[in-house]
Amino acid sequence: MRKFMDEDFLLETETAKRLFHEYAEKMPIIDYHCHISPQEIAENHKFKSITEAWLGGDHYKWRLIRSNGTPESKITGKESSDWEKFLEYVKALSRAIGNPLYHWSHLELKRYFHCDMPLNEKTAAEIFRLCNQRLQAADMGVQGIIAKSNVKVICTTDDPVDDLKWHKKLKEEGSCAAKVFPAMRPDKAMGIEKAGFTEYMTRLAEVSGIAIKTMDDIRQALSNRIAFFAEMGCRATDHALKYVFCREAEEAALDQIVAKALAGAAVSVEEEEAYKTALLTFLAGEYSKRGWVMQIHYATLRDNNTNLFRQLGPDTGFDCIASCDCGEGLVALLDRLNQKGILPKTVLYSGNPADNALIGTIIGSFQGPEAKGKIQQGTAWWFNDTQQGMIDQMTSIANLSVFGNILGMLTDSRSFLSYTRHEYYRRILCNWIGNLVENGQYPADMESLGKMVEDICYHNAANYFQFAE
Numbered sequence: 001m002r003k004f005m006d007e008d009f010l011l012e013t014e015t016a017k018r019l020f021h022e023y024a025e026k027m028p029i030i031d032y033h034c035h036i037s038p039q040e041i042a043e044n045h046k047f048k049s050i051t052e053a054w055l056g057g058d059h060y061k062w063r064l065i066r067s068n069g070t071p072e073s074k075i076t077g078k079e080s081s082d083w084e085k086f087l088e089y090v091k092a093l094s095r096a097i098g099n100p101l102y103h104w105s106h107l108e109l110k111r112y113f114h115c116d117m118p119l120n121e122k123t124a125a126e127i128f129r130l131c132n133q134r135l136q137a138a139d140m141g142v143q144g145i146i147a148k149s150n151v152k153v154i155c156t157t158d159d160p161v162d163d164l165k166w167h168k169k170l171k172e173e174g175s176c177a178a179k180v181f182p183a184m185r186p187d188k189a190m191g192i193e194k195a196g197f198t199e200y201m202t203r204l205a206e207v208s209g210i211a212i213k214t215m216d217d218i219r220q221a222l223s224n225r226i227a228f229f230a231e232m233g234c235r236a237t238d239h240a241l242k243y244v245f246c247r248e249a250e251e252a253a254l255d256q257i258v259a260k261a262l263a264g265a266a267v268s269v270e271e272e273e274a275y276k277t278a279l280l281t282f283l284a285g286e287y288s289k290r291g292w293v294m295q296i297h298y299a300t301l302r303d304n305n306t307n308l309f310r311q312l313g314p315d316t317g318f319d320c321i322a323s324c325d326c327g328e329g330l331v332a333l334l335d336r337l338n339q340k341g342i343l344p345k346t347v348l349y350s351g352n353p354a355d356n357a358l359i360g361t362i363i364g365s366f367q368g369p370e371a372k373g374k375i376q377q378g379t380a381w382w383f384n385d386t387q388q389g390m391i392d393q394m395t396s397i398a399n400l401s402v403f404g405n406i407l408g409m410l411t412d413s414r415s416f417l418s419y420t421r422h423e424y425y426r427r428i429l430c431n432w433i434g435n436l437v438e439n440g441q442y443p444a445d446m447e448s449l450g451k452m453v454e455d456i457c458y459h460n461a462a463n464y465f466q467f468a469e
Contacts, residue, residue, distance in 0.1 A: 005103070005106055005107070010428060011427060011430060011431050011434070012434070013431070013435060014434075015433070015437045015438050015444065015449075017434075018446060019433060019434060020427055020430040020431075023430075023450040023457075024426040024427075024430050024453050024457050025426070027150075027426075027454055027457035028150045028152040028458055029419055029422050030151075030152060030458060031151060031153065031154050031155065031411050031419070032155045032183075032410055032461055033155060033183065033236070033412055034156065034410065034411045034412060034413055034414075035156070035412070036156060036413065037414075038156045038164075038167055038170065040416075041170060044175070046135065046136075046140065046141045047135050047140075048082075049132050050082075050127075050131035051083070051086045053135065053416070054089065054108075055075075055089060059315055059414075060101060061089055062317040063317035064092050064093065064099065064101055065089055065092045068088070068095065070091075072308070075088065076312060083128060090119055090124040091121060099386075100386045100387060107420035108417045108420050111148075111423075112140070112417060113127075113134045114134070115130055115131070143175060145419075146419075147178075149422075151177065151178040151419060152177075152178055152179065153178055153179050153467050154179070155181050155183040155235070155465075156180065156182055157185050158182040158184060159184075159185060159186070159188060160188075160225040160229070161200075161203050161204055161207045161225070164232050167180060167181070167232050168232070171233070179233070181232070181235060182229055182232050183235075183236040184226070184229050184234055184237045184238070185238045186237070186239070186279075187239065187240050189204065189218065190239065192258075192275045193267055197261055198263075198264055201262060204218075204225075205221060207225070208220070212262070213258075213259070213262070214259075215251060215254040215257075215275075218258065218279065219279075223286060226286050234292065235291075235292055235467065236293045237283070237292060237295065238297065239294070240298070240300075242324065243299065243325075243326050243329065244298050244326040244330040245273045245277065245333070247270065247277050248277060248336070249274035249278065253274065254278050257274060258275070277333070281337065281340070285342035287344040288337075288341075291345070292344060293345045293346070294344045294345070294347070295346070295348075295378065296346065296348055298326060298348075298351065299321065299323075299355060300322050300382065301320050301322045302314065303318055320383075321351045321352050322351060323352060323354075324352075326350070326355070327358050327362070330348070330358075330362055331362060334366045334375070343366060345376075347375075347376045347377075348363065348377055348378060349378035349379075351381060351382055351383060353389060353393075356377070356392060356397070359377040360397050360400035361400055371463070371464055372405045372460070372463075372464075373405035373406070373407075373460075376407055377401070379408065379410060380392070385425075387428060390425060390428045391428060404452045404456070405460060406460065407460050407461045407464060408425070408456045409421060409425035409426070422457075426453075426457055429453065429457075430453060433453065
């Protein structure tokens with residue numbers, strides 16, 4: 001029987017062990033999509049407890065605790081102590097065999113807290129004490145955690161109206177071991193159907209200096225912000241779509257849609273799609289000119305529990321996979337951009353694992369010489385970044401594209417301790433490759449295999465996002 005999470009955890013073959021320990025393990029991290037706070041990086045935030053570090057904003061964990069029958073007051077409630085919240089997580093985690101949170105949490109205990117004890121109700125008090133003590137050490141501020149994790153680049157998620165003052169501070173001080181760049185996420189500018197659109201446009205007008213009345217005013221305002229983000233080192237953008245579509249409209253019709261929304265009137269689904277198609281087309285052109293990467297995440301239903309959404313707001317663990325059919329819309333959008341000569345480097349993520357082969361075949365229709373794998377399927381995302389989800393995504397993209405060009409892992413996280421997810425991914429990657437080699441399906445050439453692993457772990461993303469020095 002193997003020891004629980006030993007040094008060869010998830011590595012089933014000698015080839016896998018060599019690939020991980022000799023190649024993958026040493027590679028730096030590029031976290032090109034995450035939701036951590038640039039302010040907390042700039043201020044070198046120190047966590048007062050493991051509860052804050054683990055449960056302060058991690059909806060993956062909140063969701064798990066709820067599934068164990070825990071009342072919300074002991075998950076996000078201000079009336080519960082850090083110890084009470086931590087203990088509820090322990091109770092849920094102890095029963096969560098097979099859930100990636102079990103592995104992630106224990107990897108974090110090992111790497112940051114030098115703790116090899118399995119986390120359960122018997123060990124909870126000792127681990128709580130040990131972690132809280134360790135968090136007081138000088139090297140356990142946010143910047144210390146980043147340095148320990150061998151992170152070289154972080155792309156935060158930033159709205160076009162953000163002033164990026166914390167990115168400026170980090171750039172000026174140079175205190176962080178990683179370079180921290182903004183990544184633009186213009187979802188609020190896209191969200192013409194949502195409450196608050198008019199107020200957001202007022203804010204966009206203020207920061208851009210462009211009075212917004214027409215579709216072209218919105219383009220000009222966002223163009224100003226894109227130029228500012230470019231000055232701050234932005235290389236990537238992100239778009240969250242419920243589903244992918246392409247609905248073209250004349251400029252006069254677009255102006256009418258914008259005027260309608262600015263007046264506070266509801267827009268139809270057709271008007272929403274027309275506006276979003278026009279704006280996404282413009283933005284793609286701006287990205288293409290600058291060599292930026294456009295990321296599109298789709299196929300999730302968000303904020304499903306109305307009662308708790310009203311109480312807690314978005315991104316609190318009430319989302320699920322969507323079953324929308326996006327093949328035709330995705331092809332139409334990419335083809336429109338390609339015909340116009342403005343298709344940027346693009347990474348596509350679906351929340352639905354049933355879309356693996358769909359994306360894997362679509363990307364082959366729109367590749368170009370600008371980059372190896374100009375159009376990419378992103379790594380297994382959100383509900384799919386499990387052990388099996390990663391294996392399924394790797395297998396599919398290997399079947400249908402050039403596996404050696406993939407971009408490796410990202411955290412997509414709000415937690416500074418989640419960099420161990422890169423280790424988790426790398427172990428699964430090396431084991432997947434190792435099994436092919438030892439089954440005689442690929443040559444046992446360690447030099448070429450090692451280079452492929454190093455590229456997937458680091459170099460591919462460095463080159464694709466233009467982070468290479």
